[in-house]
Amino acid sequence: MAARRVSGLLFLLLRGCVVLAVELTTININPEVQEYQRVELSCIIKNSNTNDPRIEWKKTRNNETTYVYFENNIQGDLKGRAEVQSQSSLVIYNTSRTDSGTYRCEVAAVDDHKNLAEIIINLTVKVKPVTPQCRVPKSVPVGKSAILYCQEKEGYPNSVYRWYRNTDALPDDSKTSPKFANSSFTANANTGTLVFSSVNKGDMGMYYCVARNSAGTARCESQSLEVYDLNIAGIVGGILVVVVVLALITVGMCCAYRKGYFSTSSGGSGQSYKNSAKPDAMNYLRSNDEGDFRHKSSFVI
Missing domain, CATH: 2.60.40.10 (Immunoglobulins)
Incomplete structure (x- = not known):
């Protein structure tokens, strides 16, 4: 008799846990959509212990998590182009490439944070290539x-x-x-x-x-x-012509140098001349009274 009472009590407790639990399902866990089109992220409540559950949507992109739907309002960049329909599903209008990411639908009773259910949905917004x-x-x-x-x-x-x-x-x-x-x-x-x-x-x-x-x-x-076609003969011929021209220029410069055309002598001629020396030990002086006369450097007055 006692055993039956215990088993009955356990059955009631288990039944109560089932009733209190929130159960969710979705139509598509990996939806894909073209950019600028409409998409629905389905989050369907199959079972709940309340008619007024607390519903939240979160988005994770590039390892950053943000609220999408919180306290009955659309948040962030989805504001003005998304809404929650059918009690808990999220509908996005005019999708953008930045909407791609992982979305989490969380549902719980308003005053019961322990019985929380969630569904993870991976959204891919496909973008057509531009002209490469x-x-x-x-x-x-x-x-x-x-x-x-x-x-x-x-x-x-x-x-x-x-x-x-x-x-x-x-x-x-x-x-x-x-x-x-x-x-x-x-x-x-x-x-x-x-x-x-x-x-x-x-x-x-x-x-x-x-x-x-x-x-x-x-x-x-x-x-x-x-x-x-690569003209090998023409290339070789061009190189030979350049070599011959350089050789002729070099020979011409050498000949001109040997003949003295590049010397820096005075008077502009190819020969250098020394200035004539005045007679040694002879100087000319001039006076008003005596006129010109000359003396040797050894002359002593």
């Missing part, structure tokens, strides 16, 4: 390497890239396709680079790149790549 920036060298000599670049930074999730020559999509490795077996390029879909290890005449054409993610695509304008 492409760089194609205008001309490359045969046998030389070349790199083509393609990148855009606005799309979310991150874009992948595909290069085209004329109207043909290029594979990641030219050796994997018989059509491009004569080429020597590799393409990186994540970085957007197209690398030629050794270009040939068959690589000439109009090149463009397409950026793509789950939100859409975008492409850059076509750019021409020219491949020309």
Whole structure:
């Protein structure tokens, strides 16, 4: 008899705990939406011990948690473009790329903080790529390497890239396709680079790149790549001409120097002259009374 009473009491306690508990569910735990469109983060109360529960929404992005819905009001940058519907679901209008993040719906009785239930929802706002920036060298000599670049930074999730020559999509490795077996390029879909290890005449054409993610695509304008032959004979001949000209200039300067054209003698002639010396020990004096006379340096008055 006592055992039955104890078991009955335990049953009532367990039943009371179930009644007091809050139970939540959601339609989609990982919703995805295009930027500027509407999305609903469903948080459905299946069971609660109150008709007026306390409902809060929080958002975590870049390791920072902020309130989205608190004390029956929309908070932060969602204010004016979001609302809570169907008692606890969060609806966002005109979504922005900054709305991507982890959202937590918390529901509890107003005066009961112990019986708290929550649901985690991961929202992804997809952004279409913008026109990628492409760089194609205008001309490359045969046998030389070349790199083509393609990148855009606005799309979310991150874009992948595909290069085209004329109207043909290029594979990641030219050796994997018989059509491009004569080429020597590799393409990186994540970085957007197209690398030629050794270009040939068959690589000439109009090149463009397409950026793509789950939100859409975008492409850059076509750019021409020219491949020309390297004139080895002309280059060698030009070098020889320069060497000969330098040699002739050097010989001419040496000859001119030997003939004295570069000396710094007076009078502008190629020869240097010494000034004539006056007779030794002879000086000329002049007086008003006697006129000119001369004397030797040893003369003593």
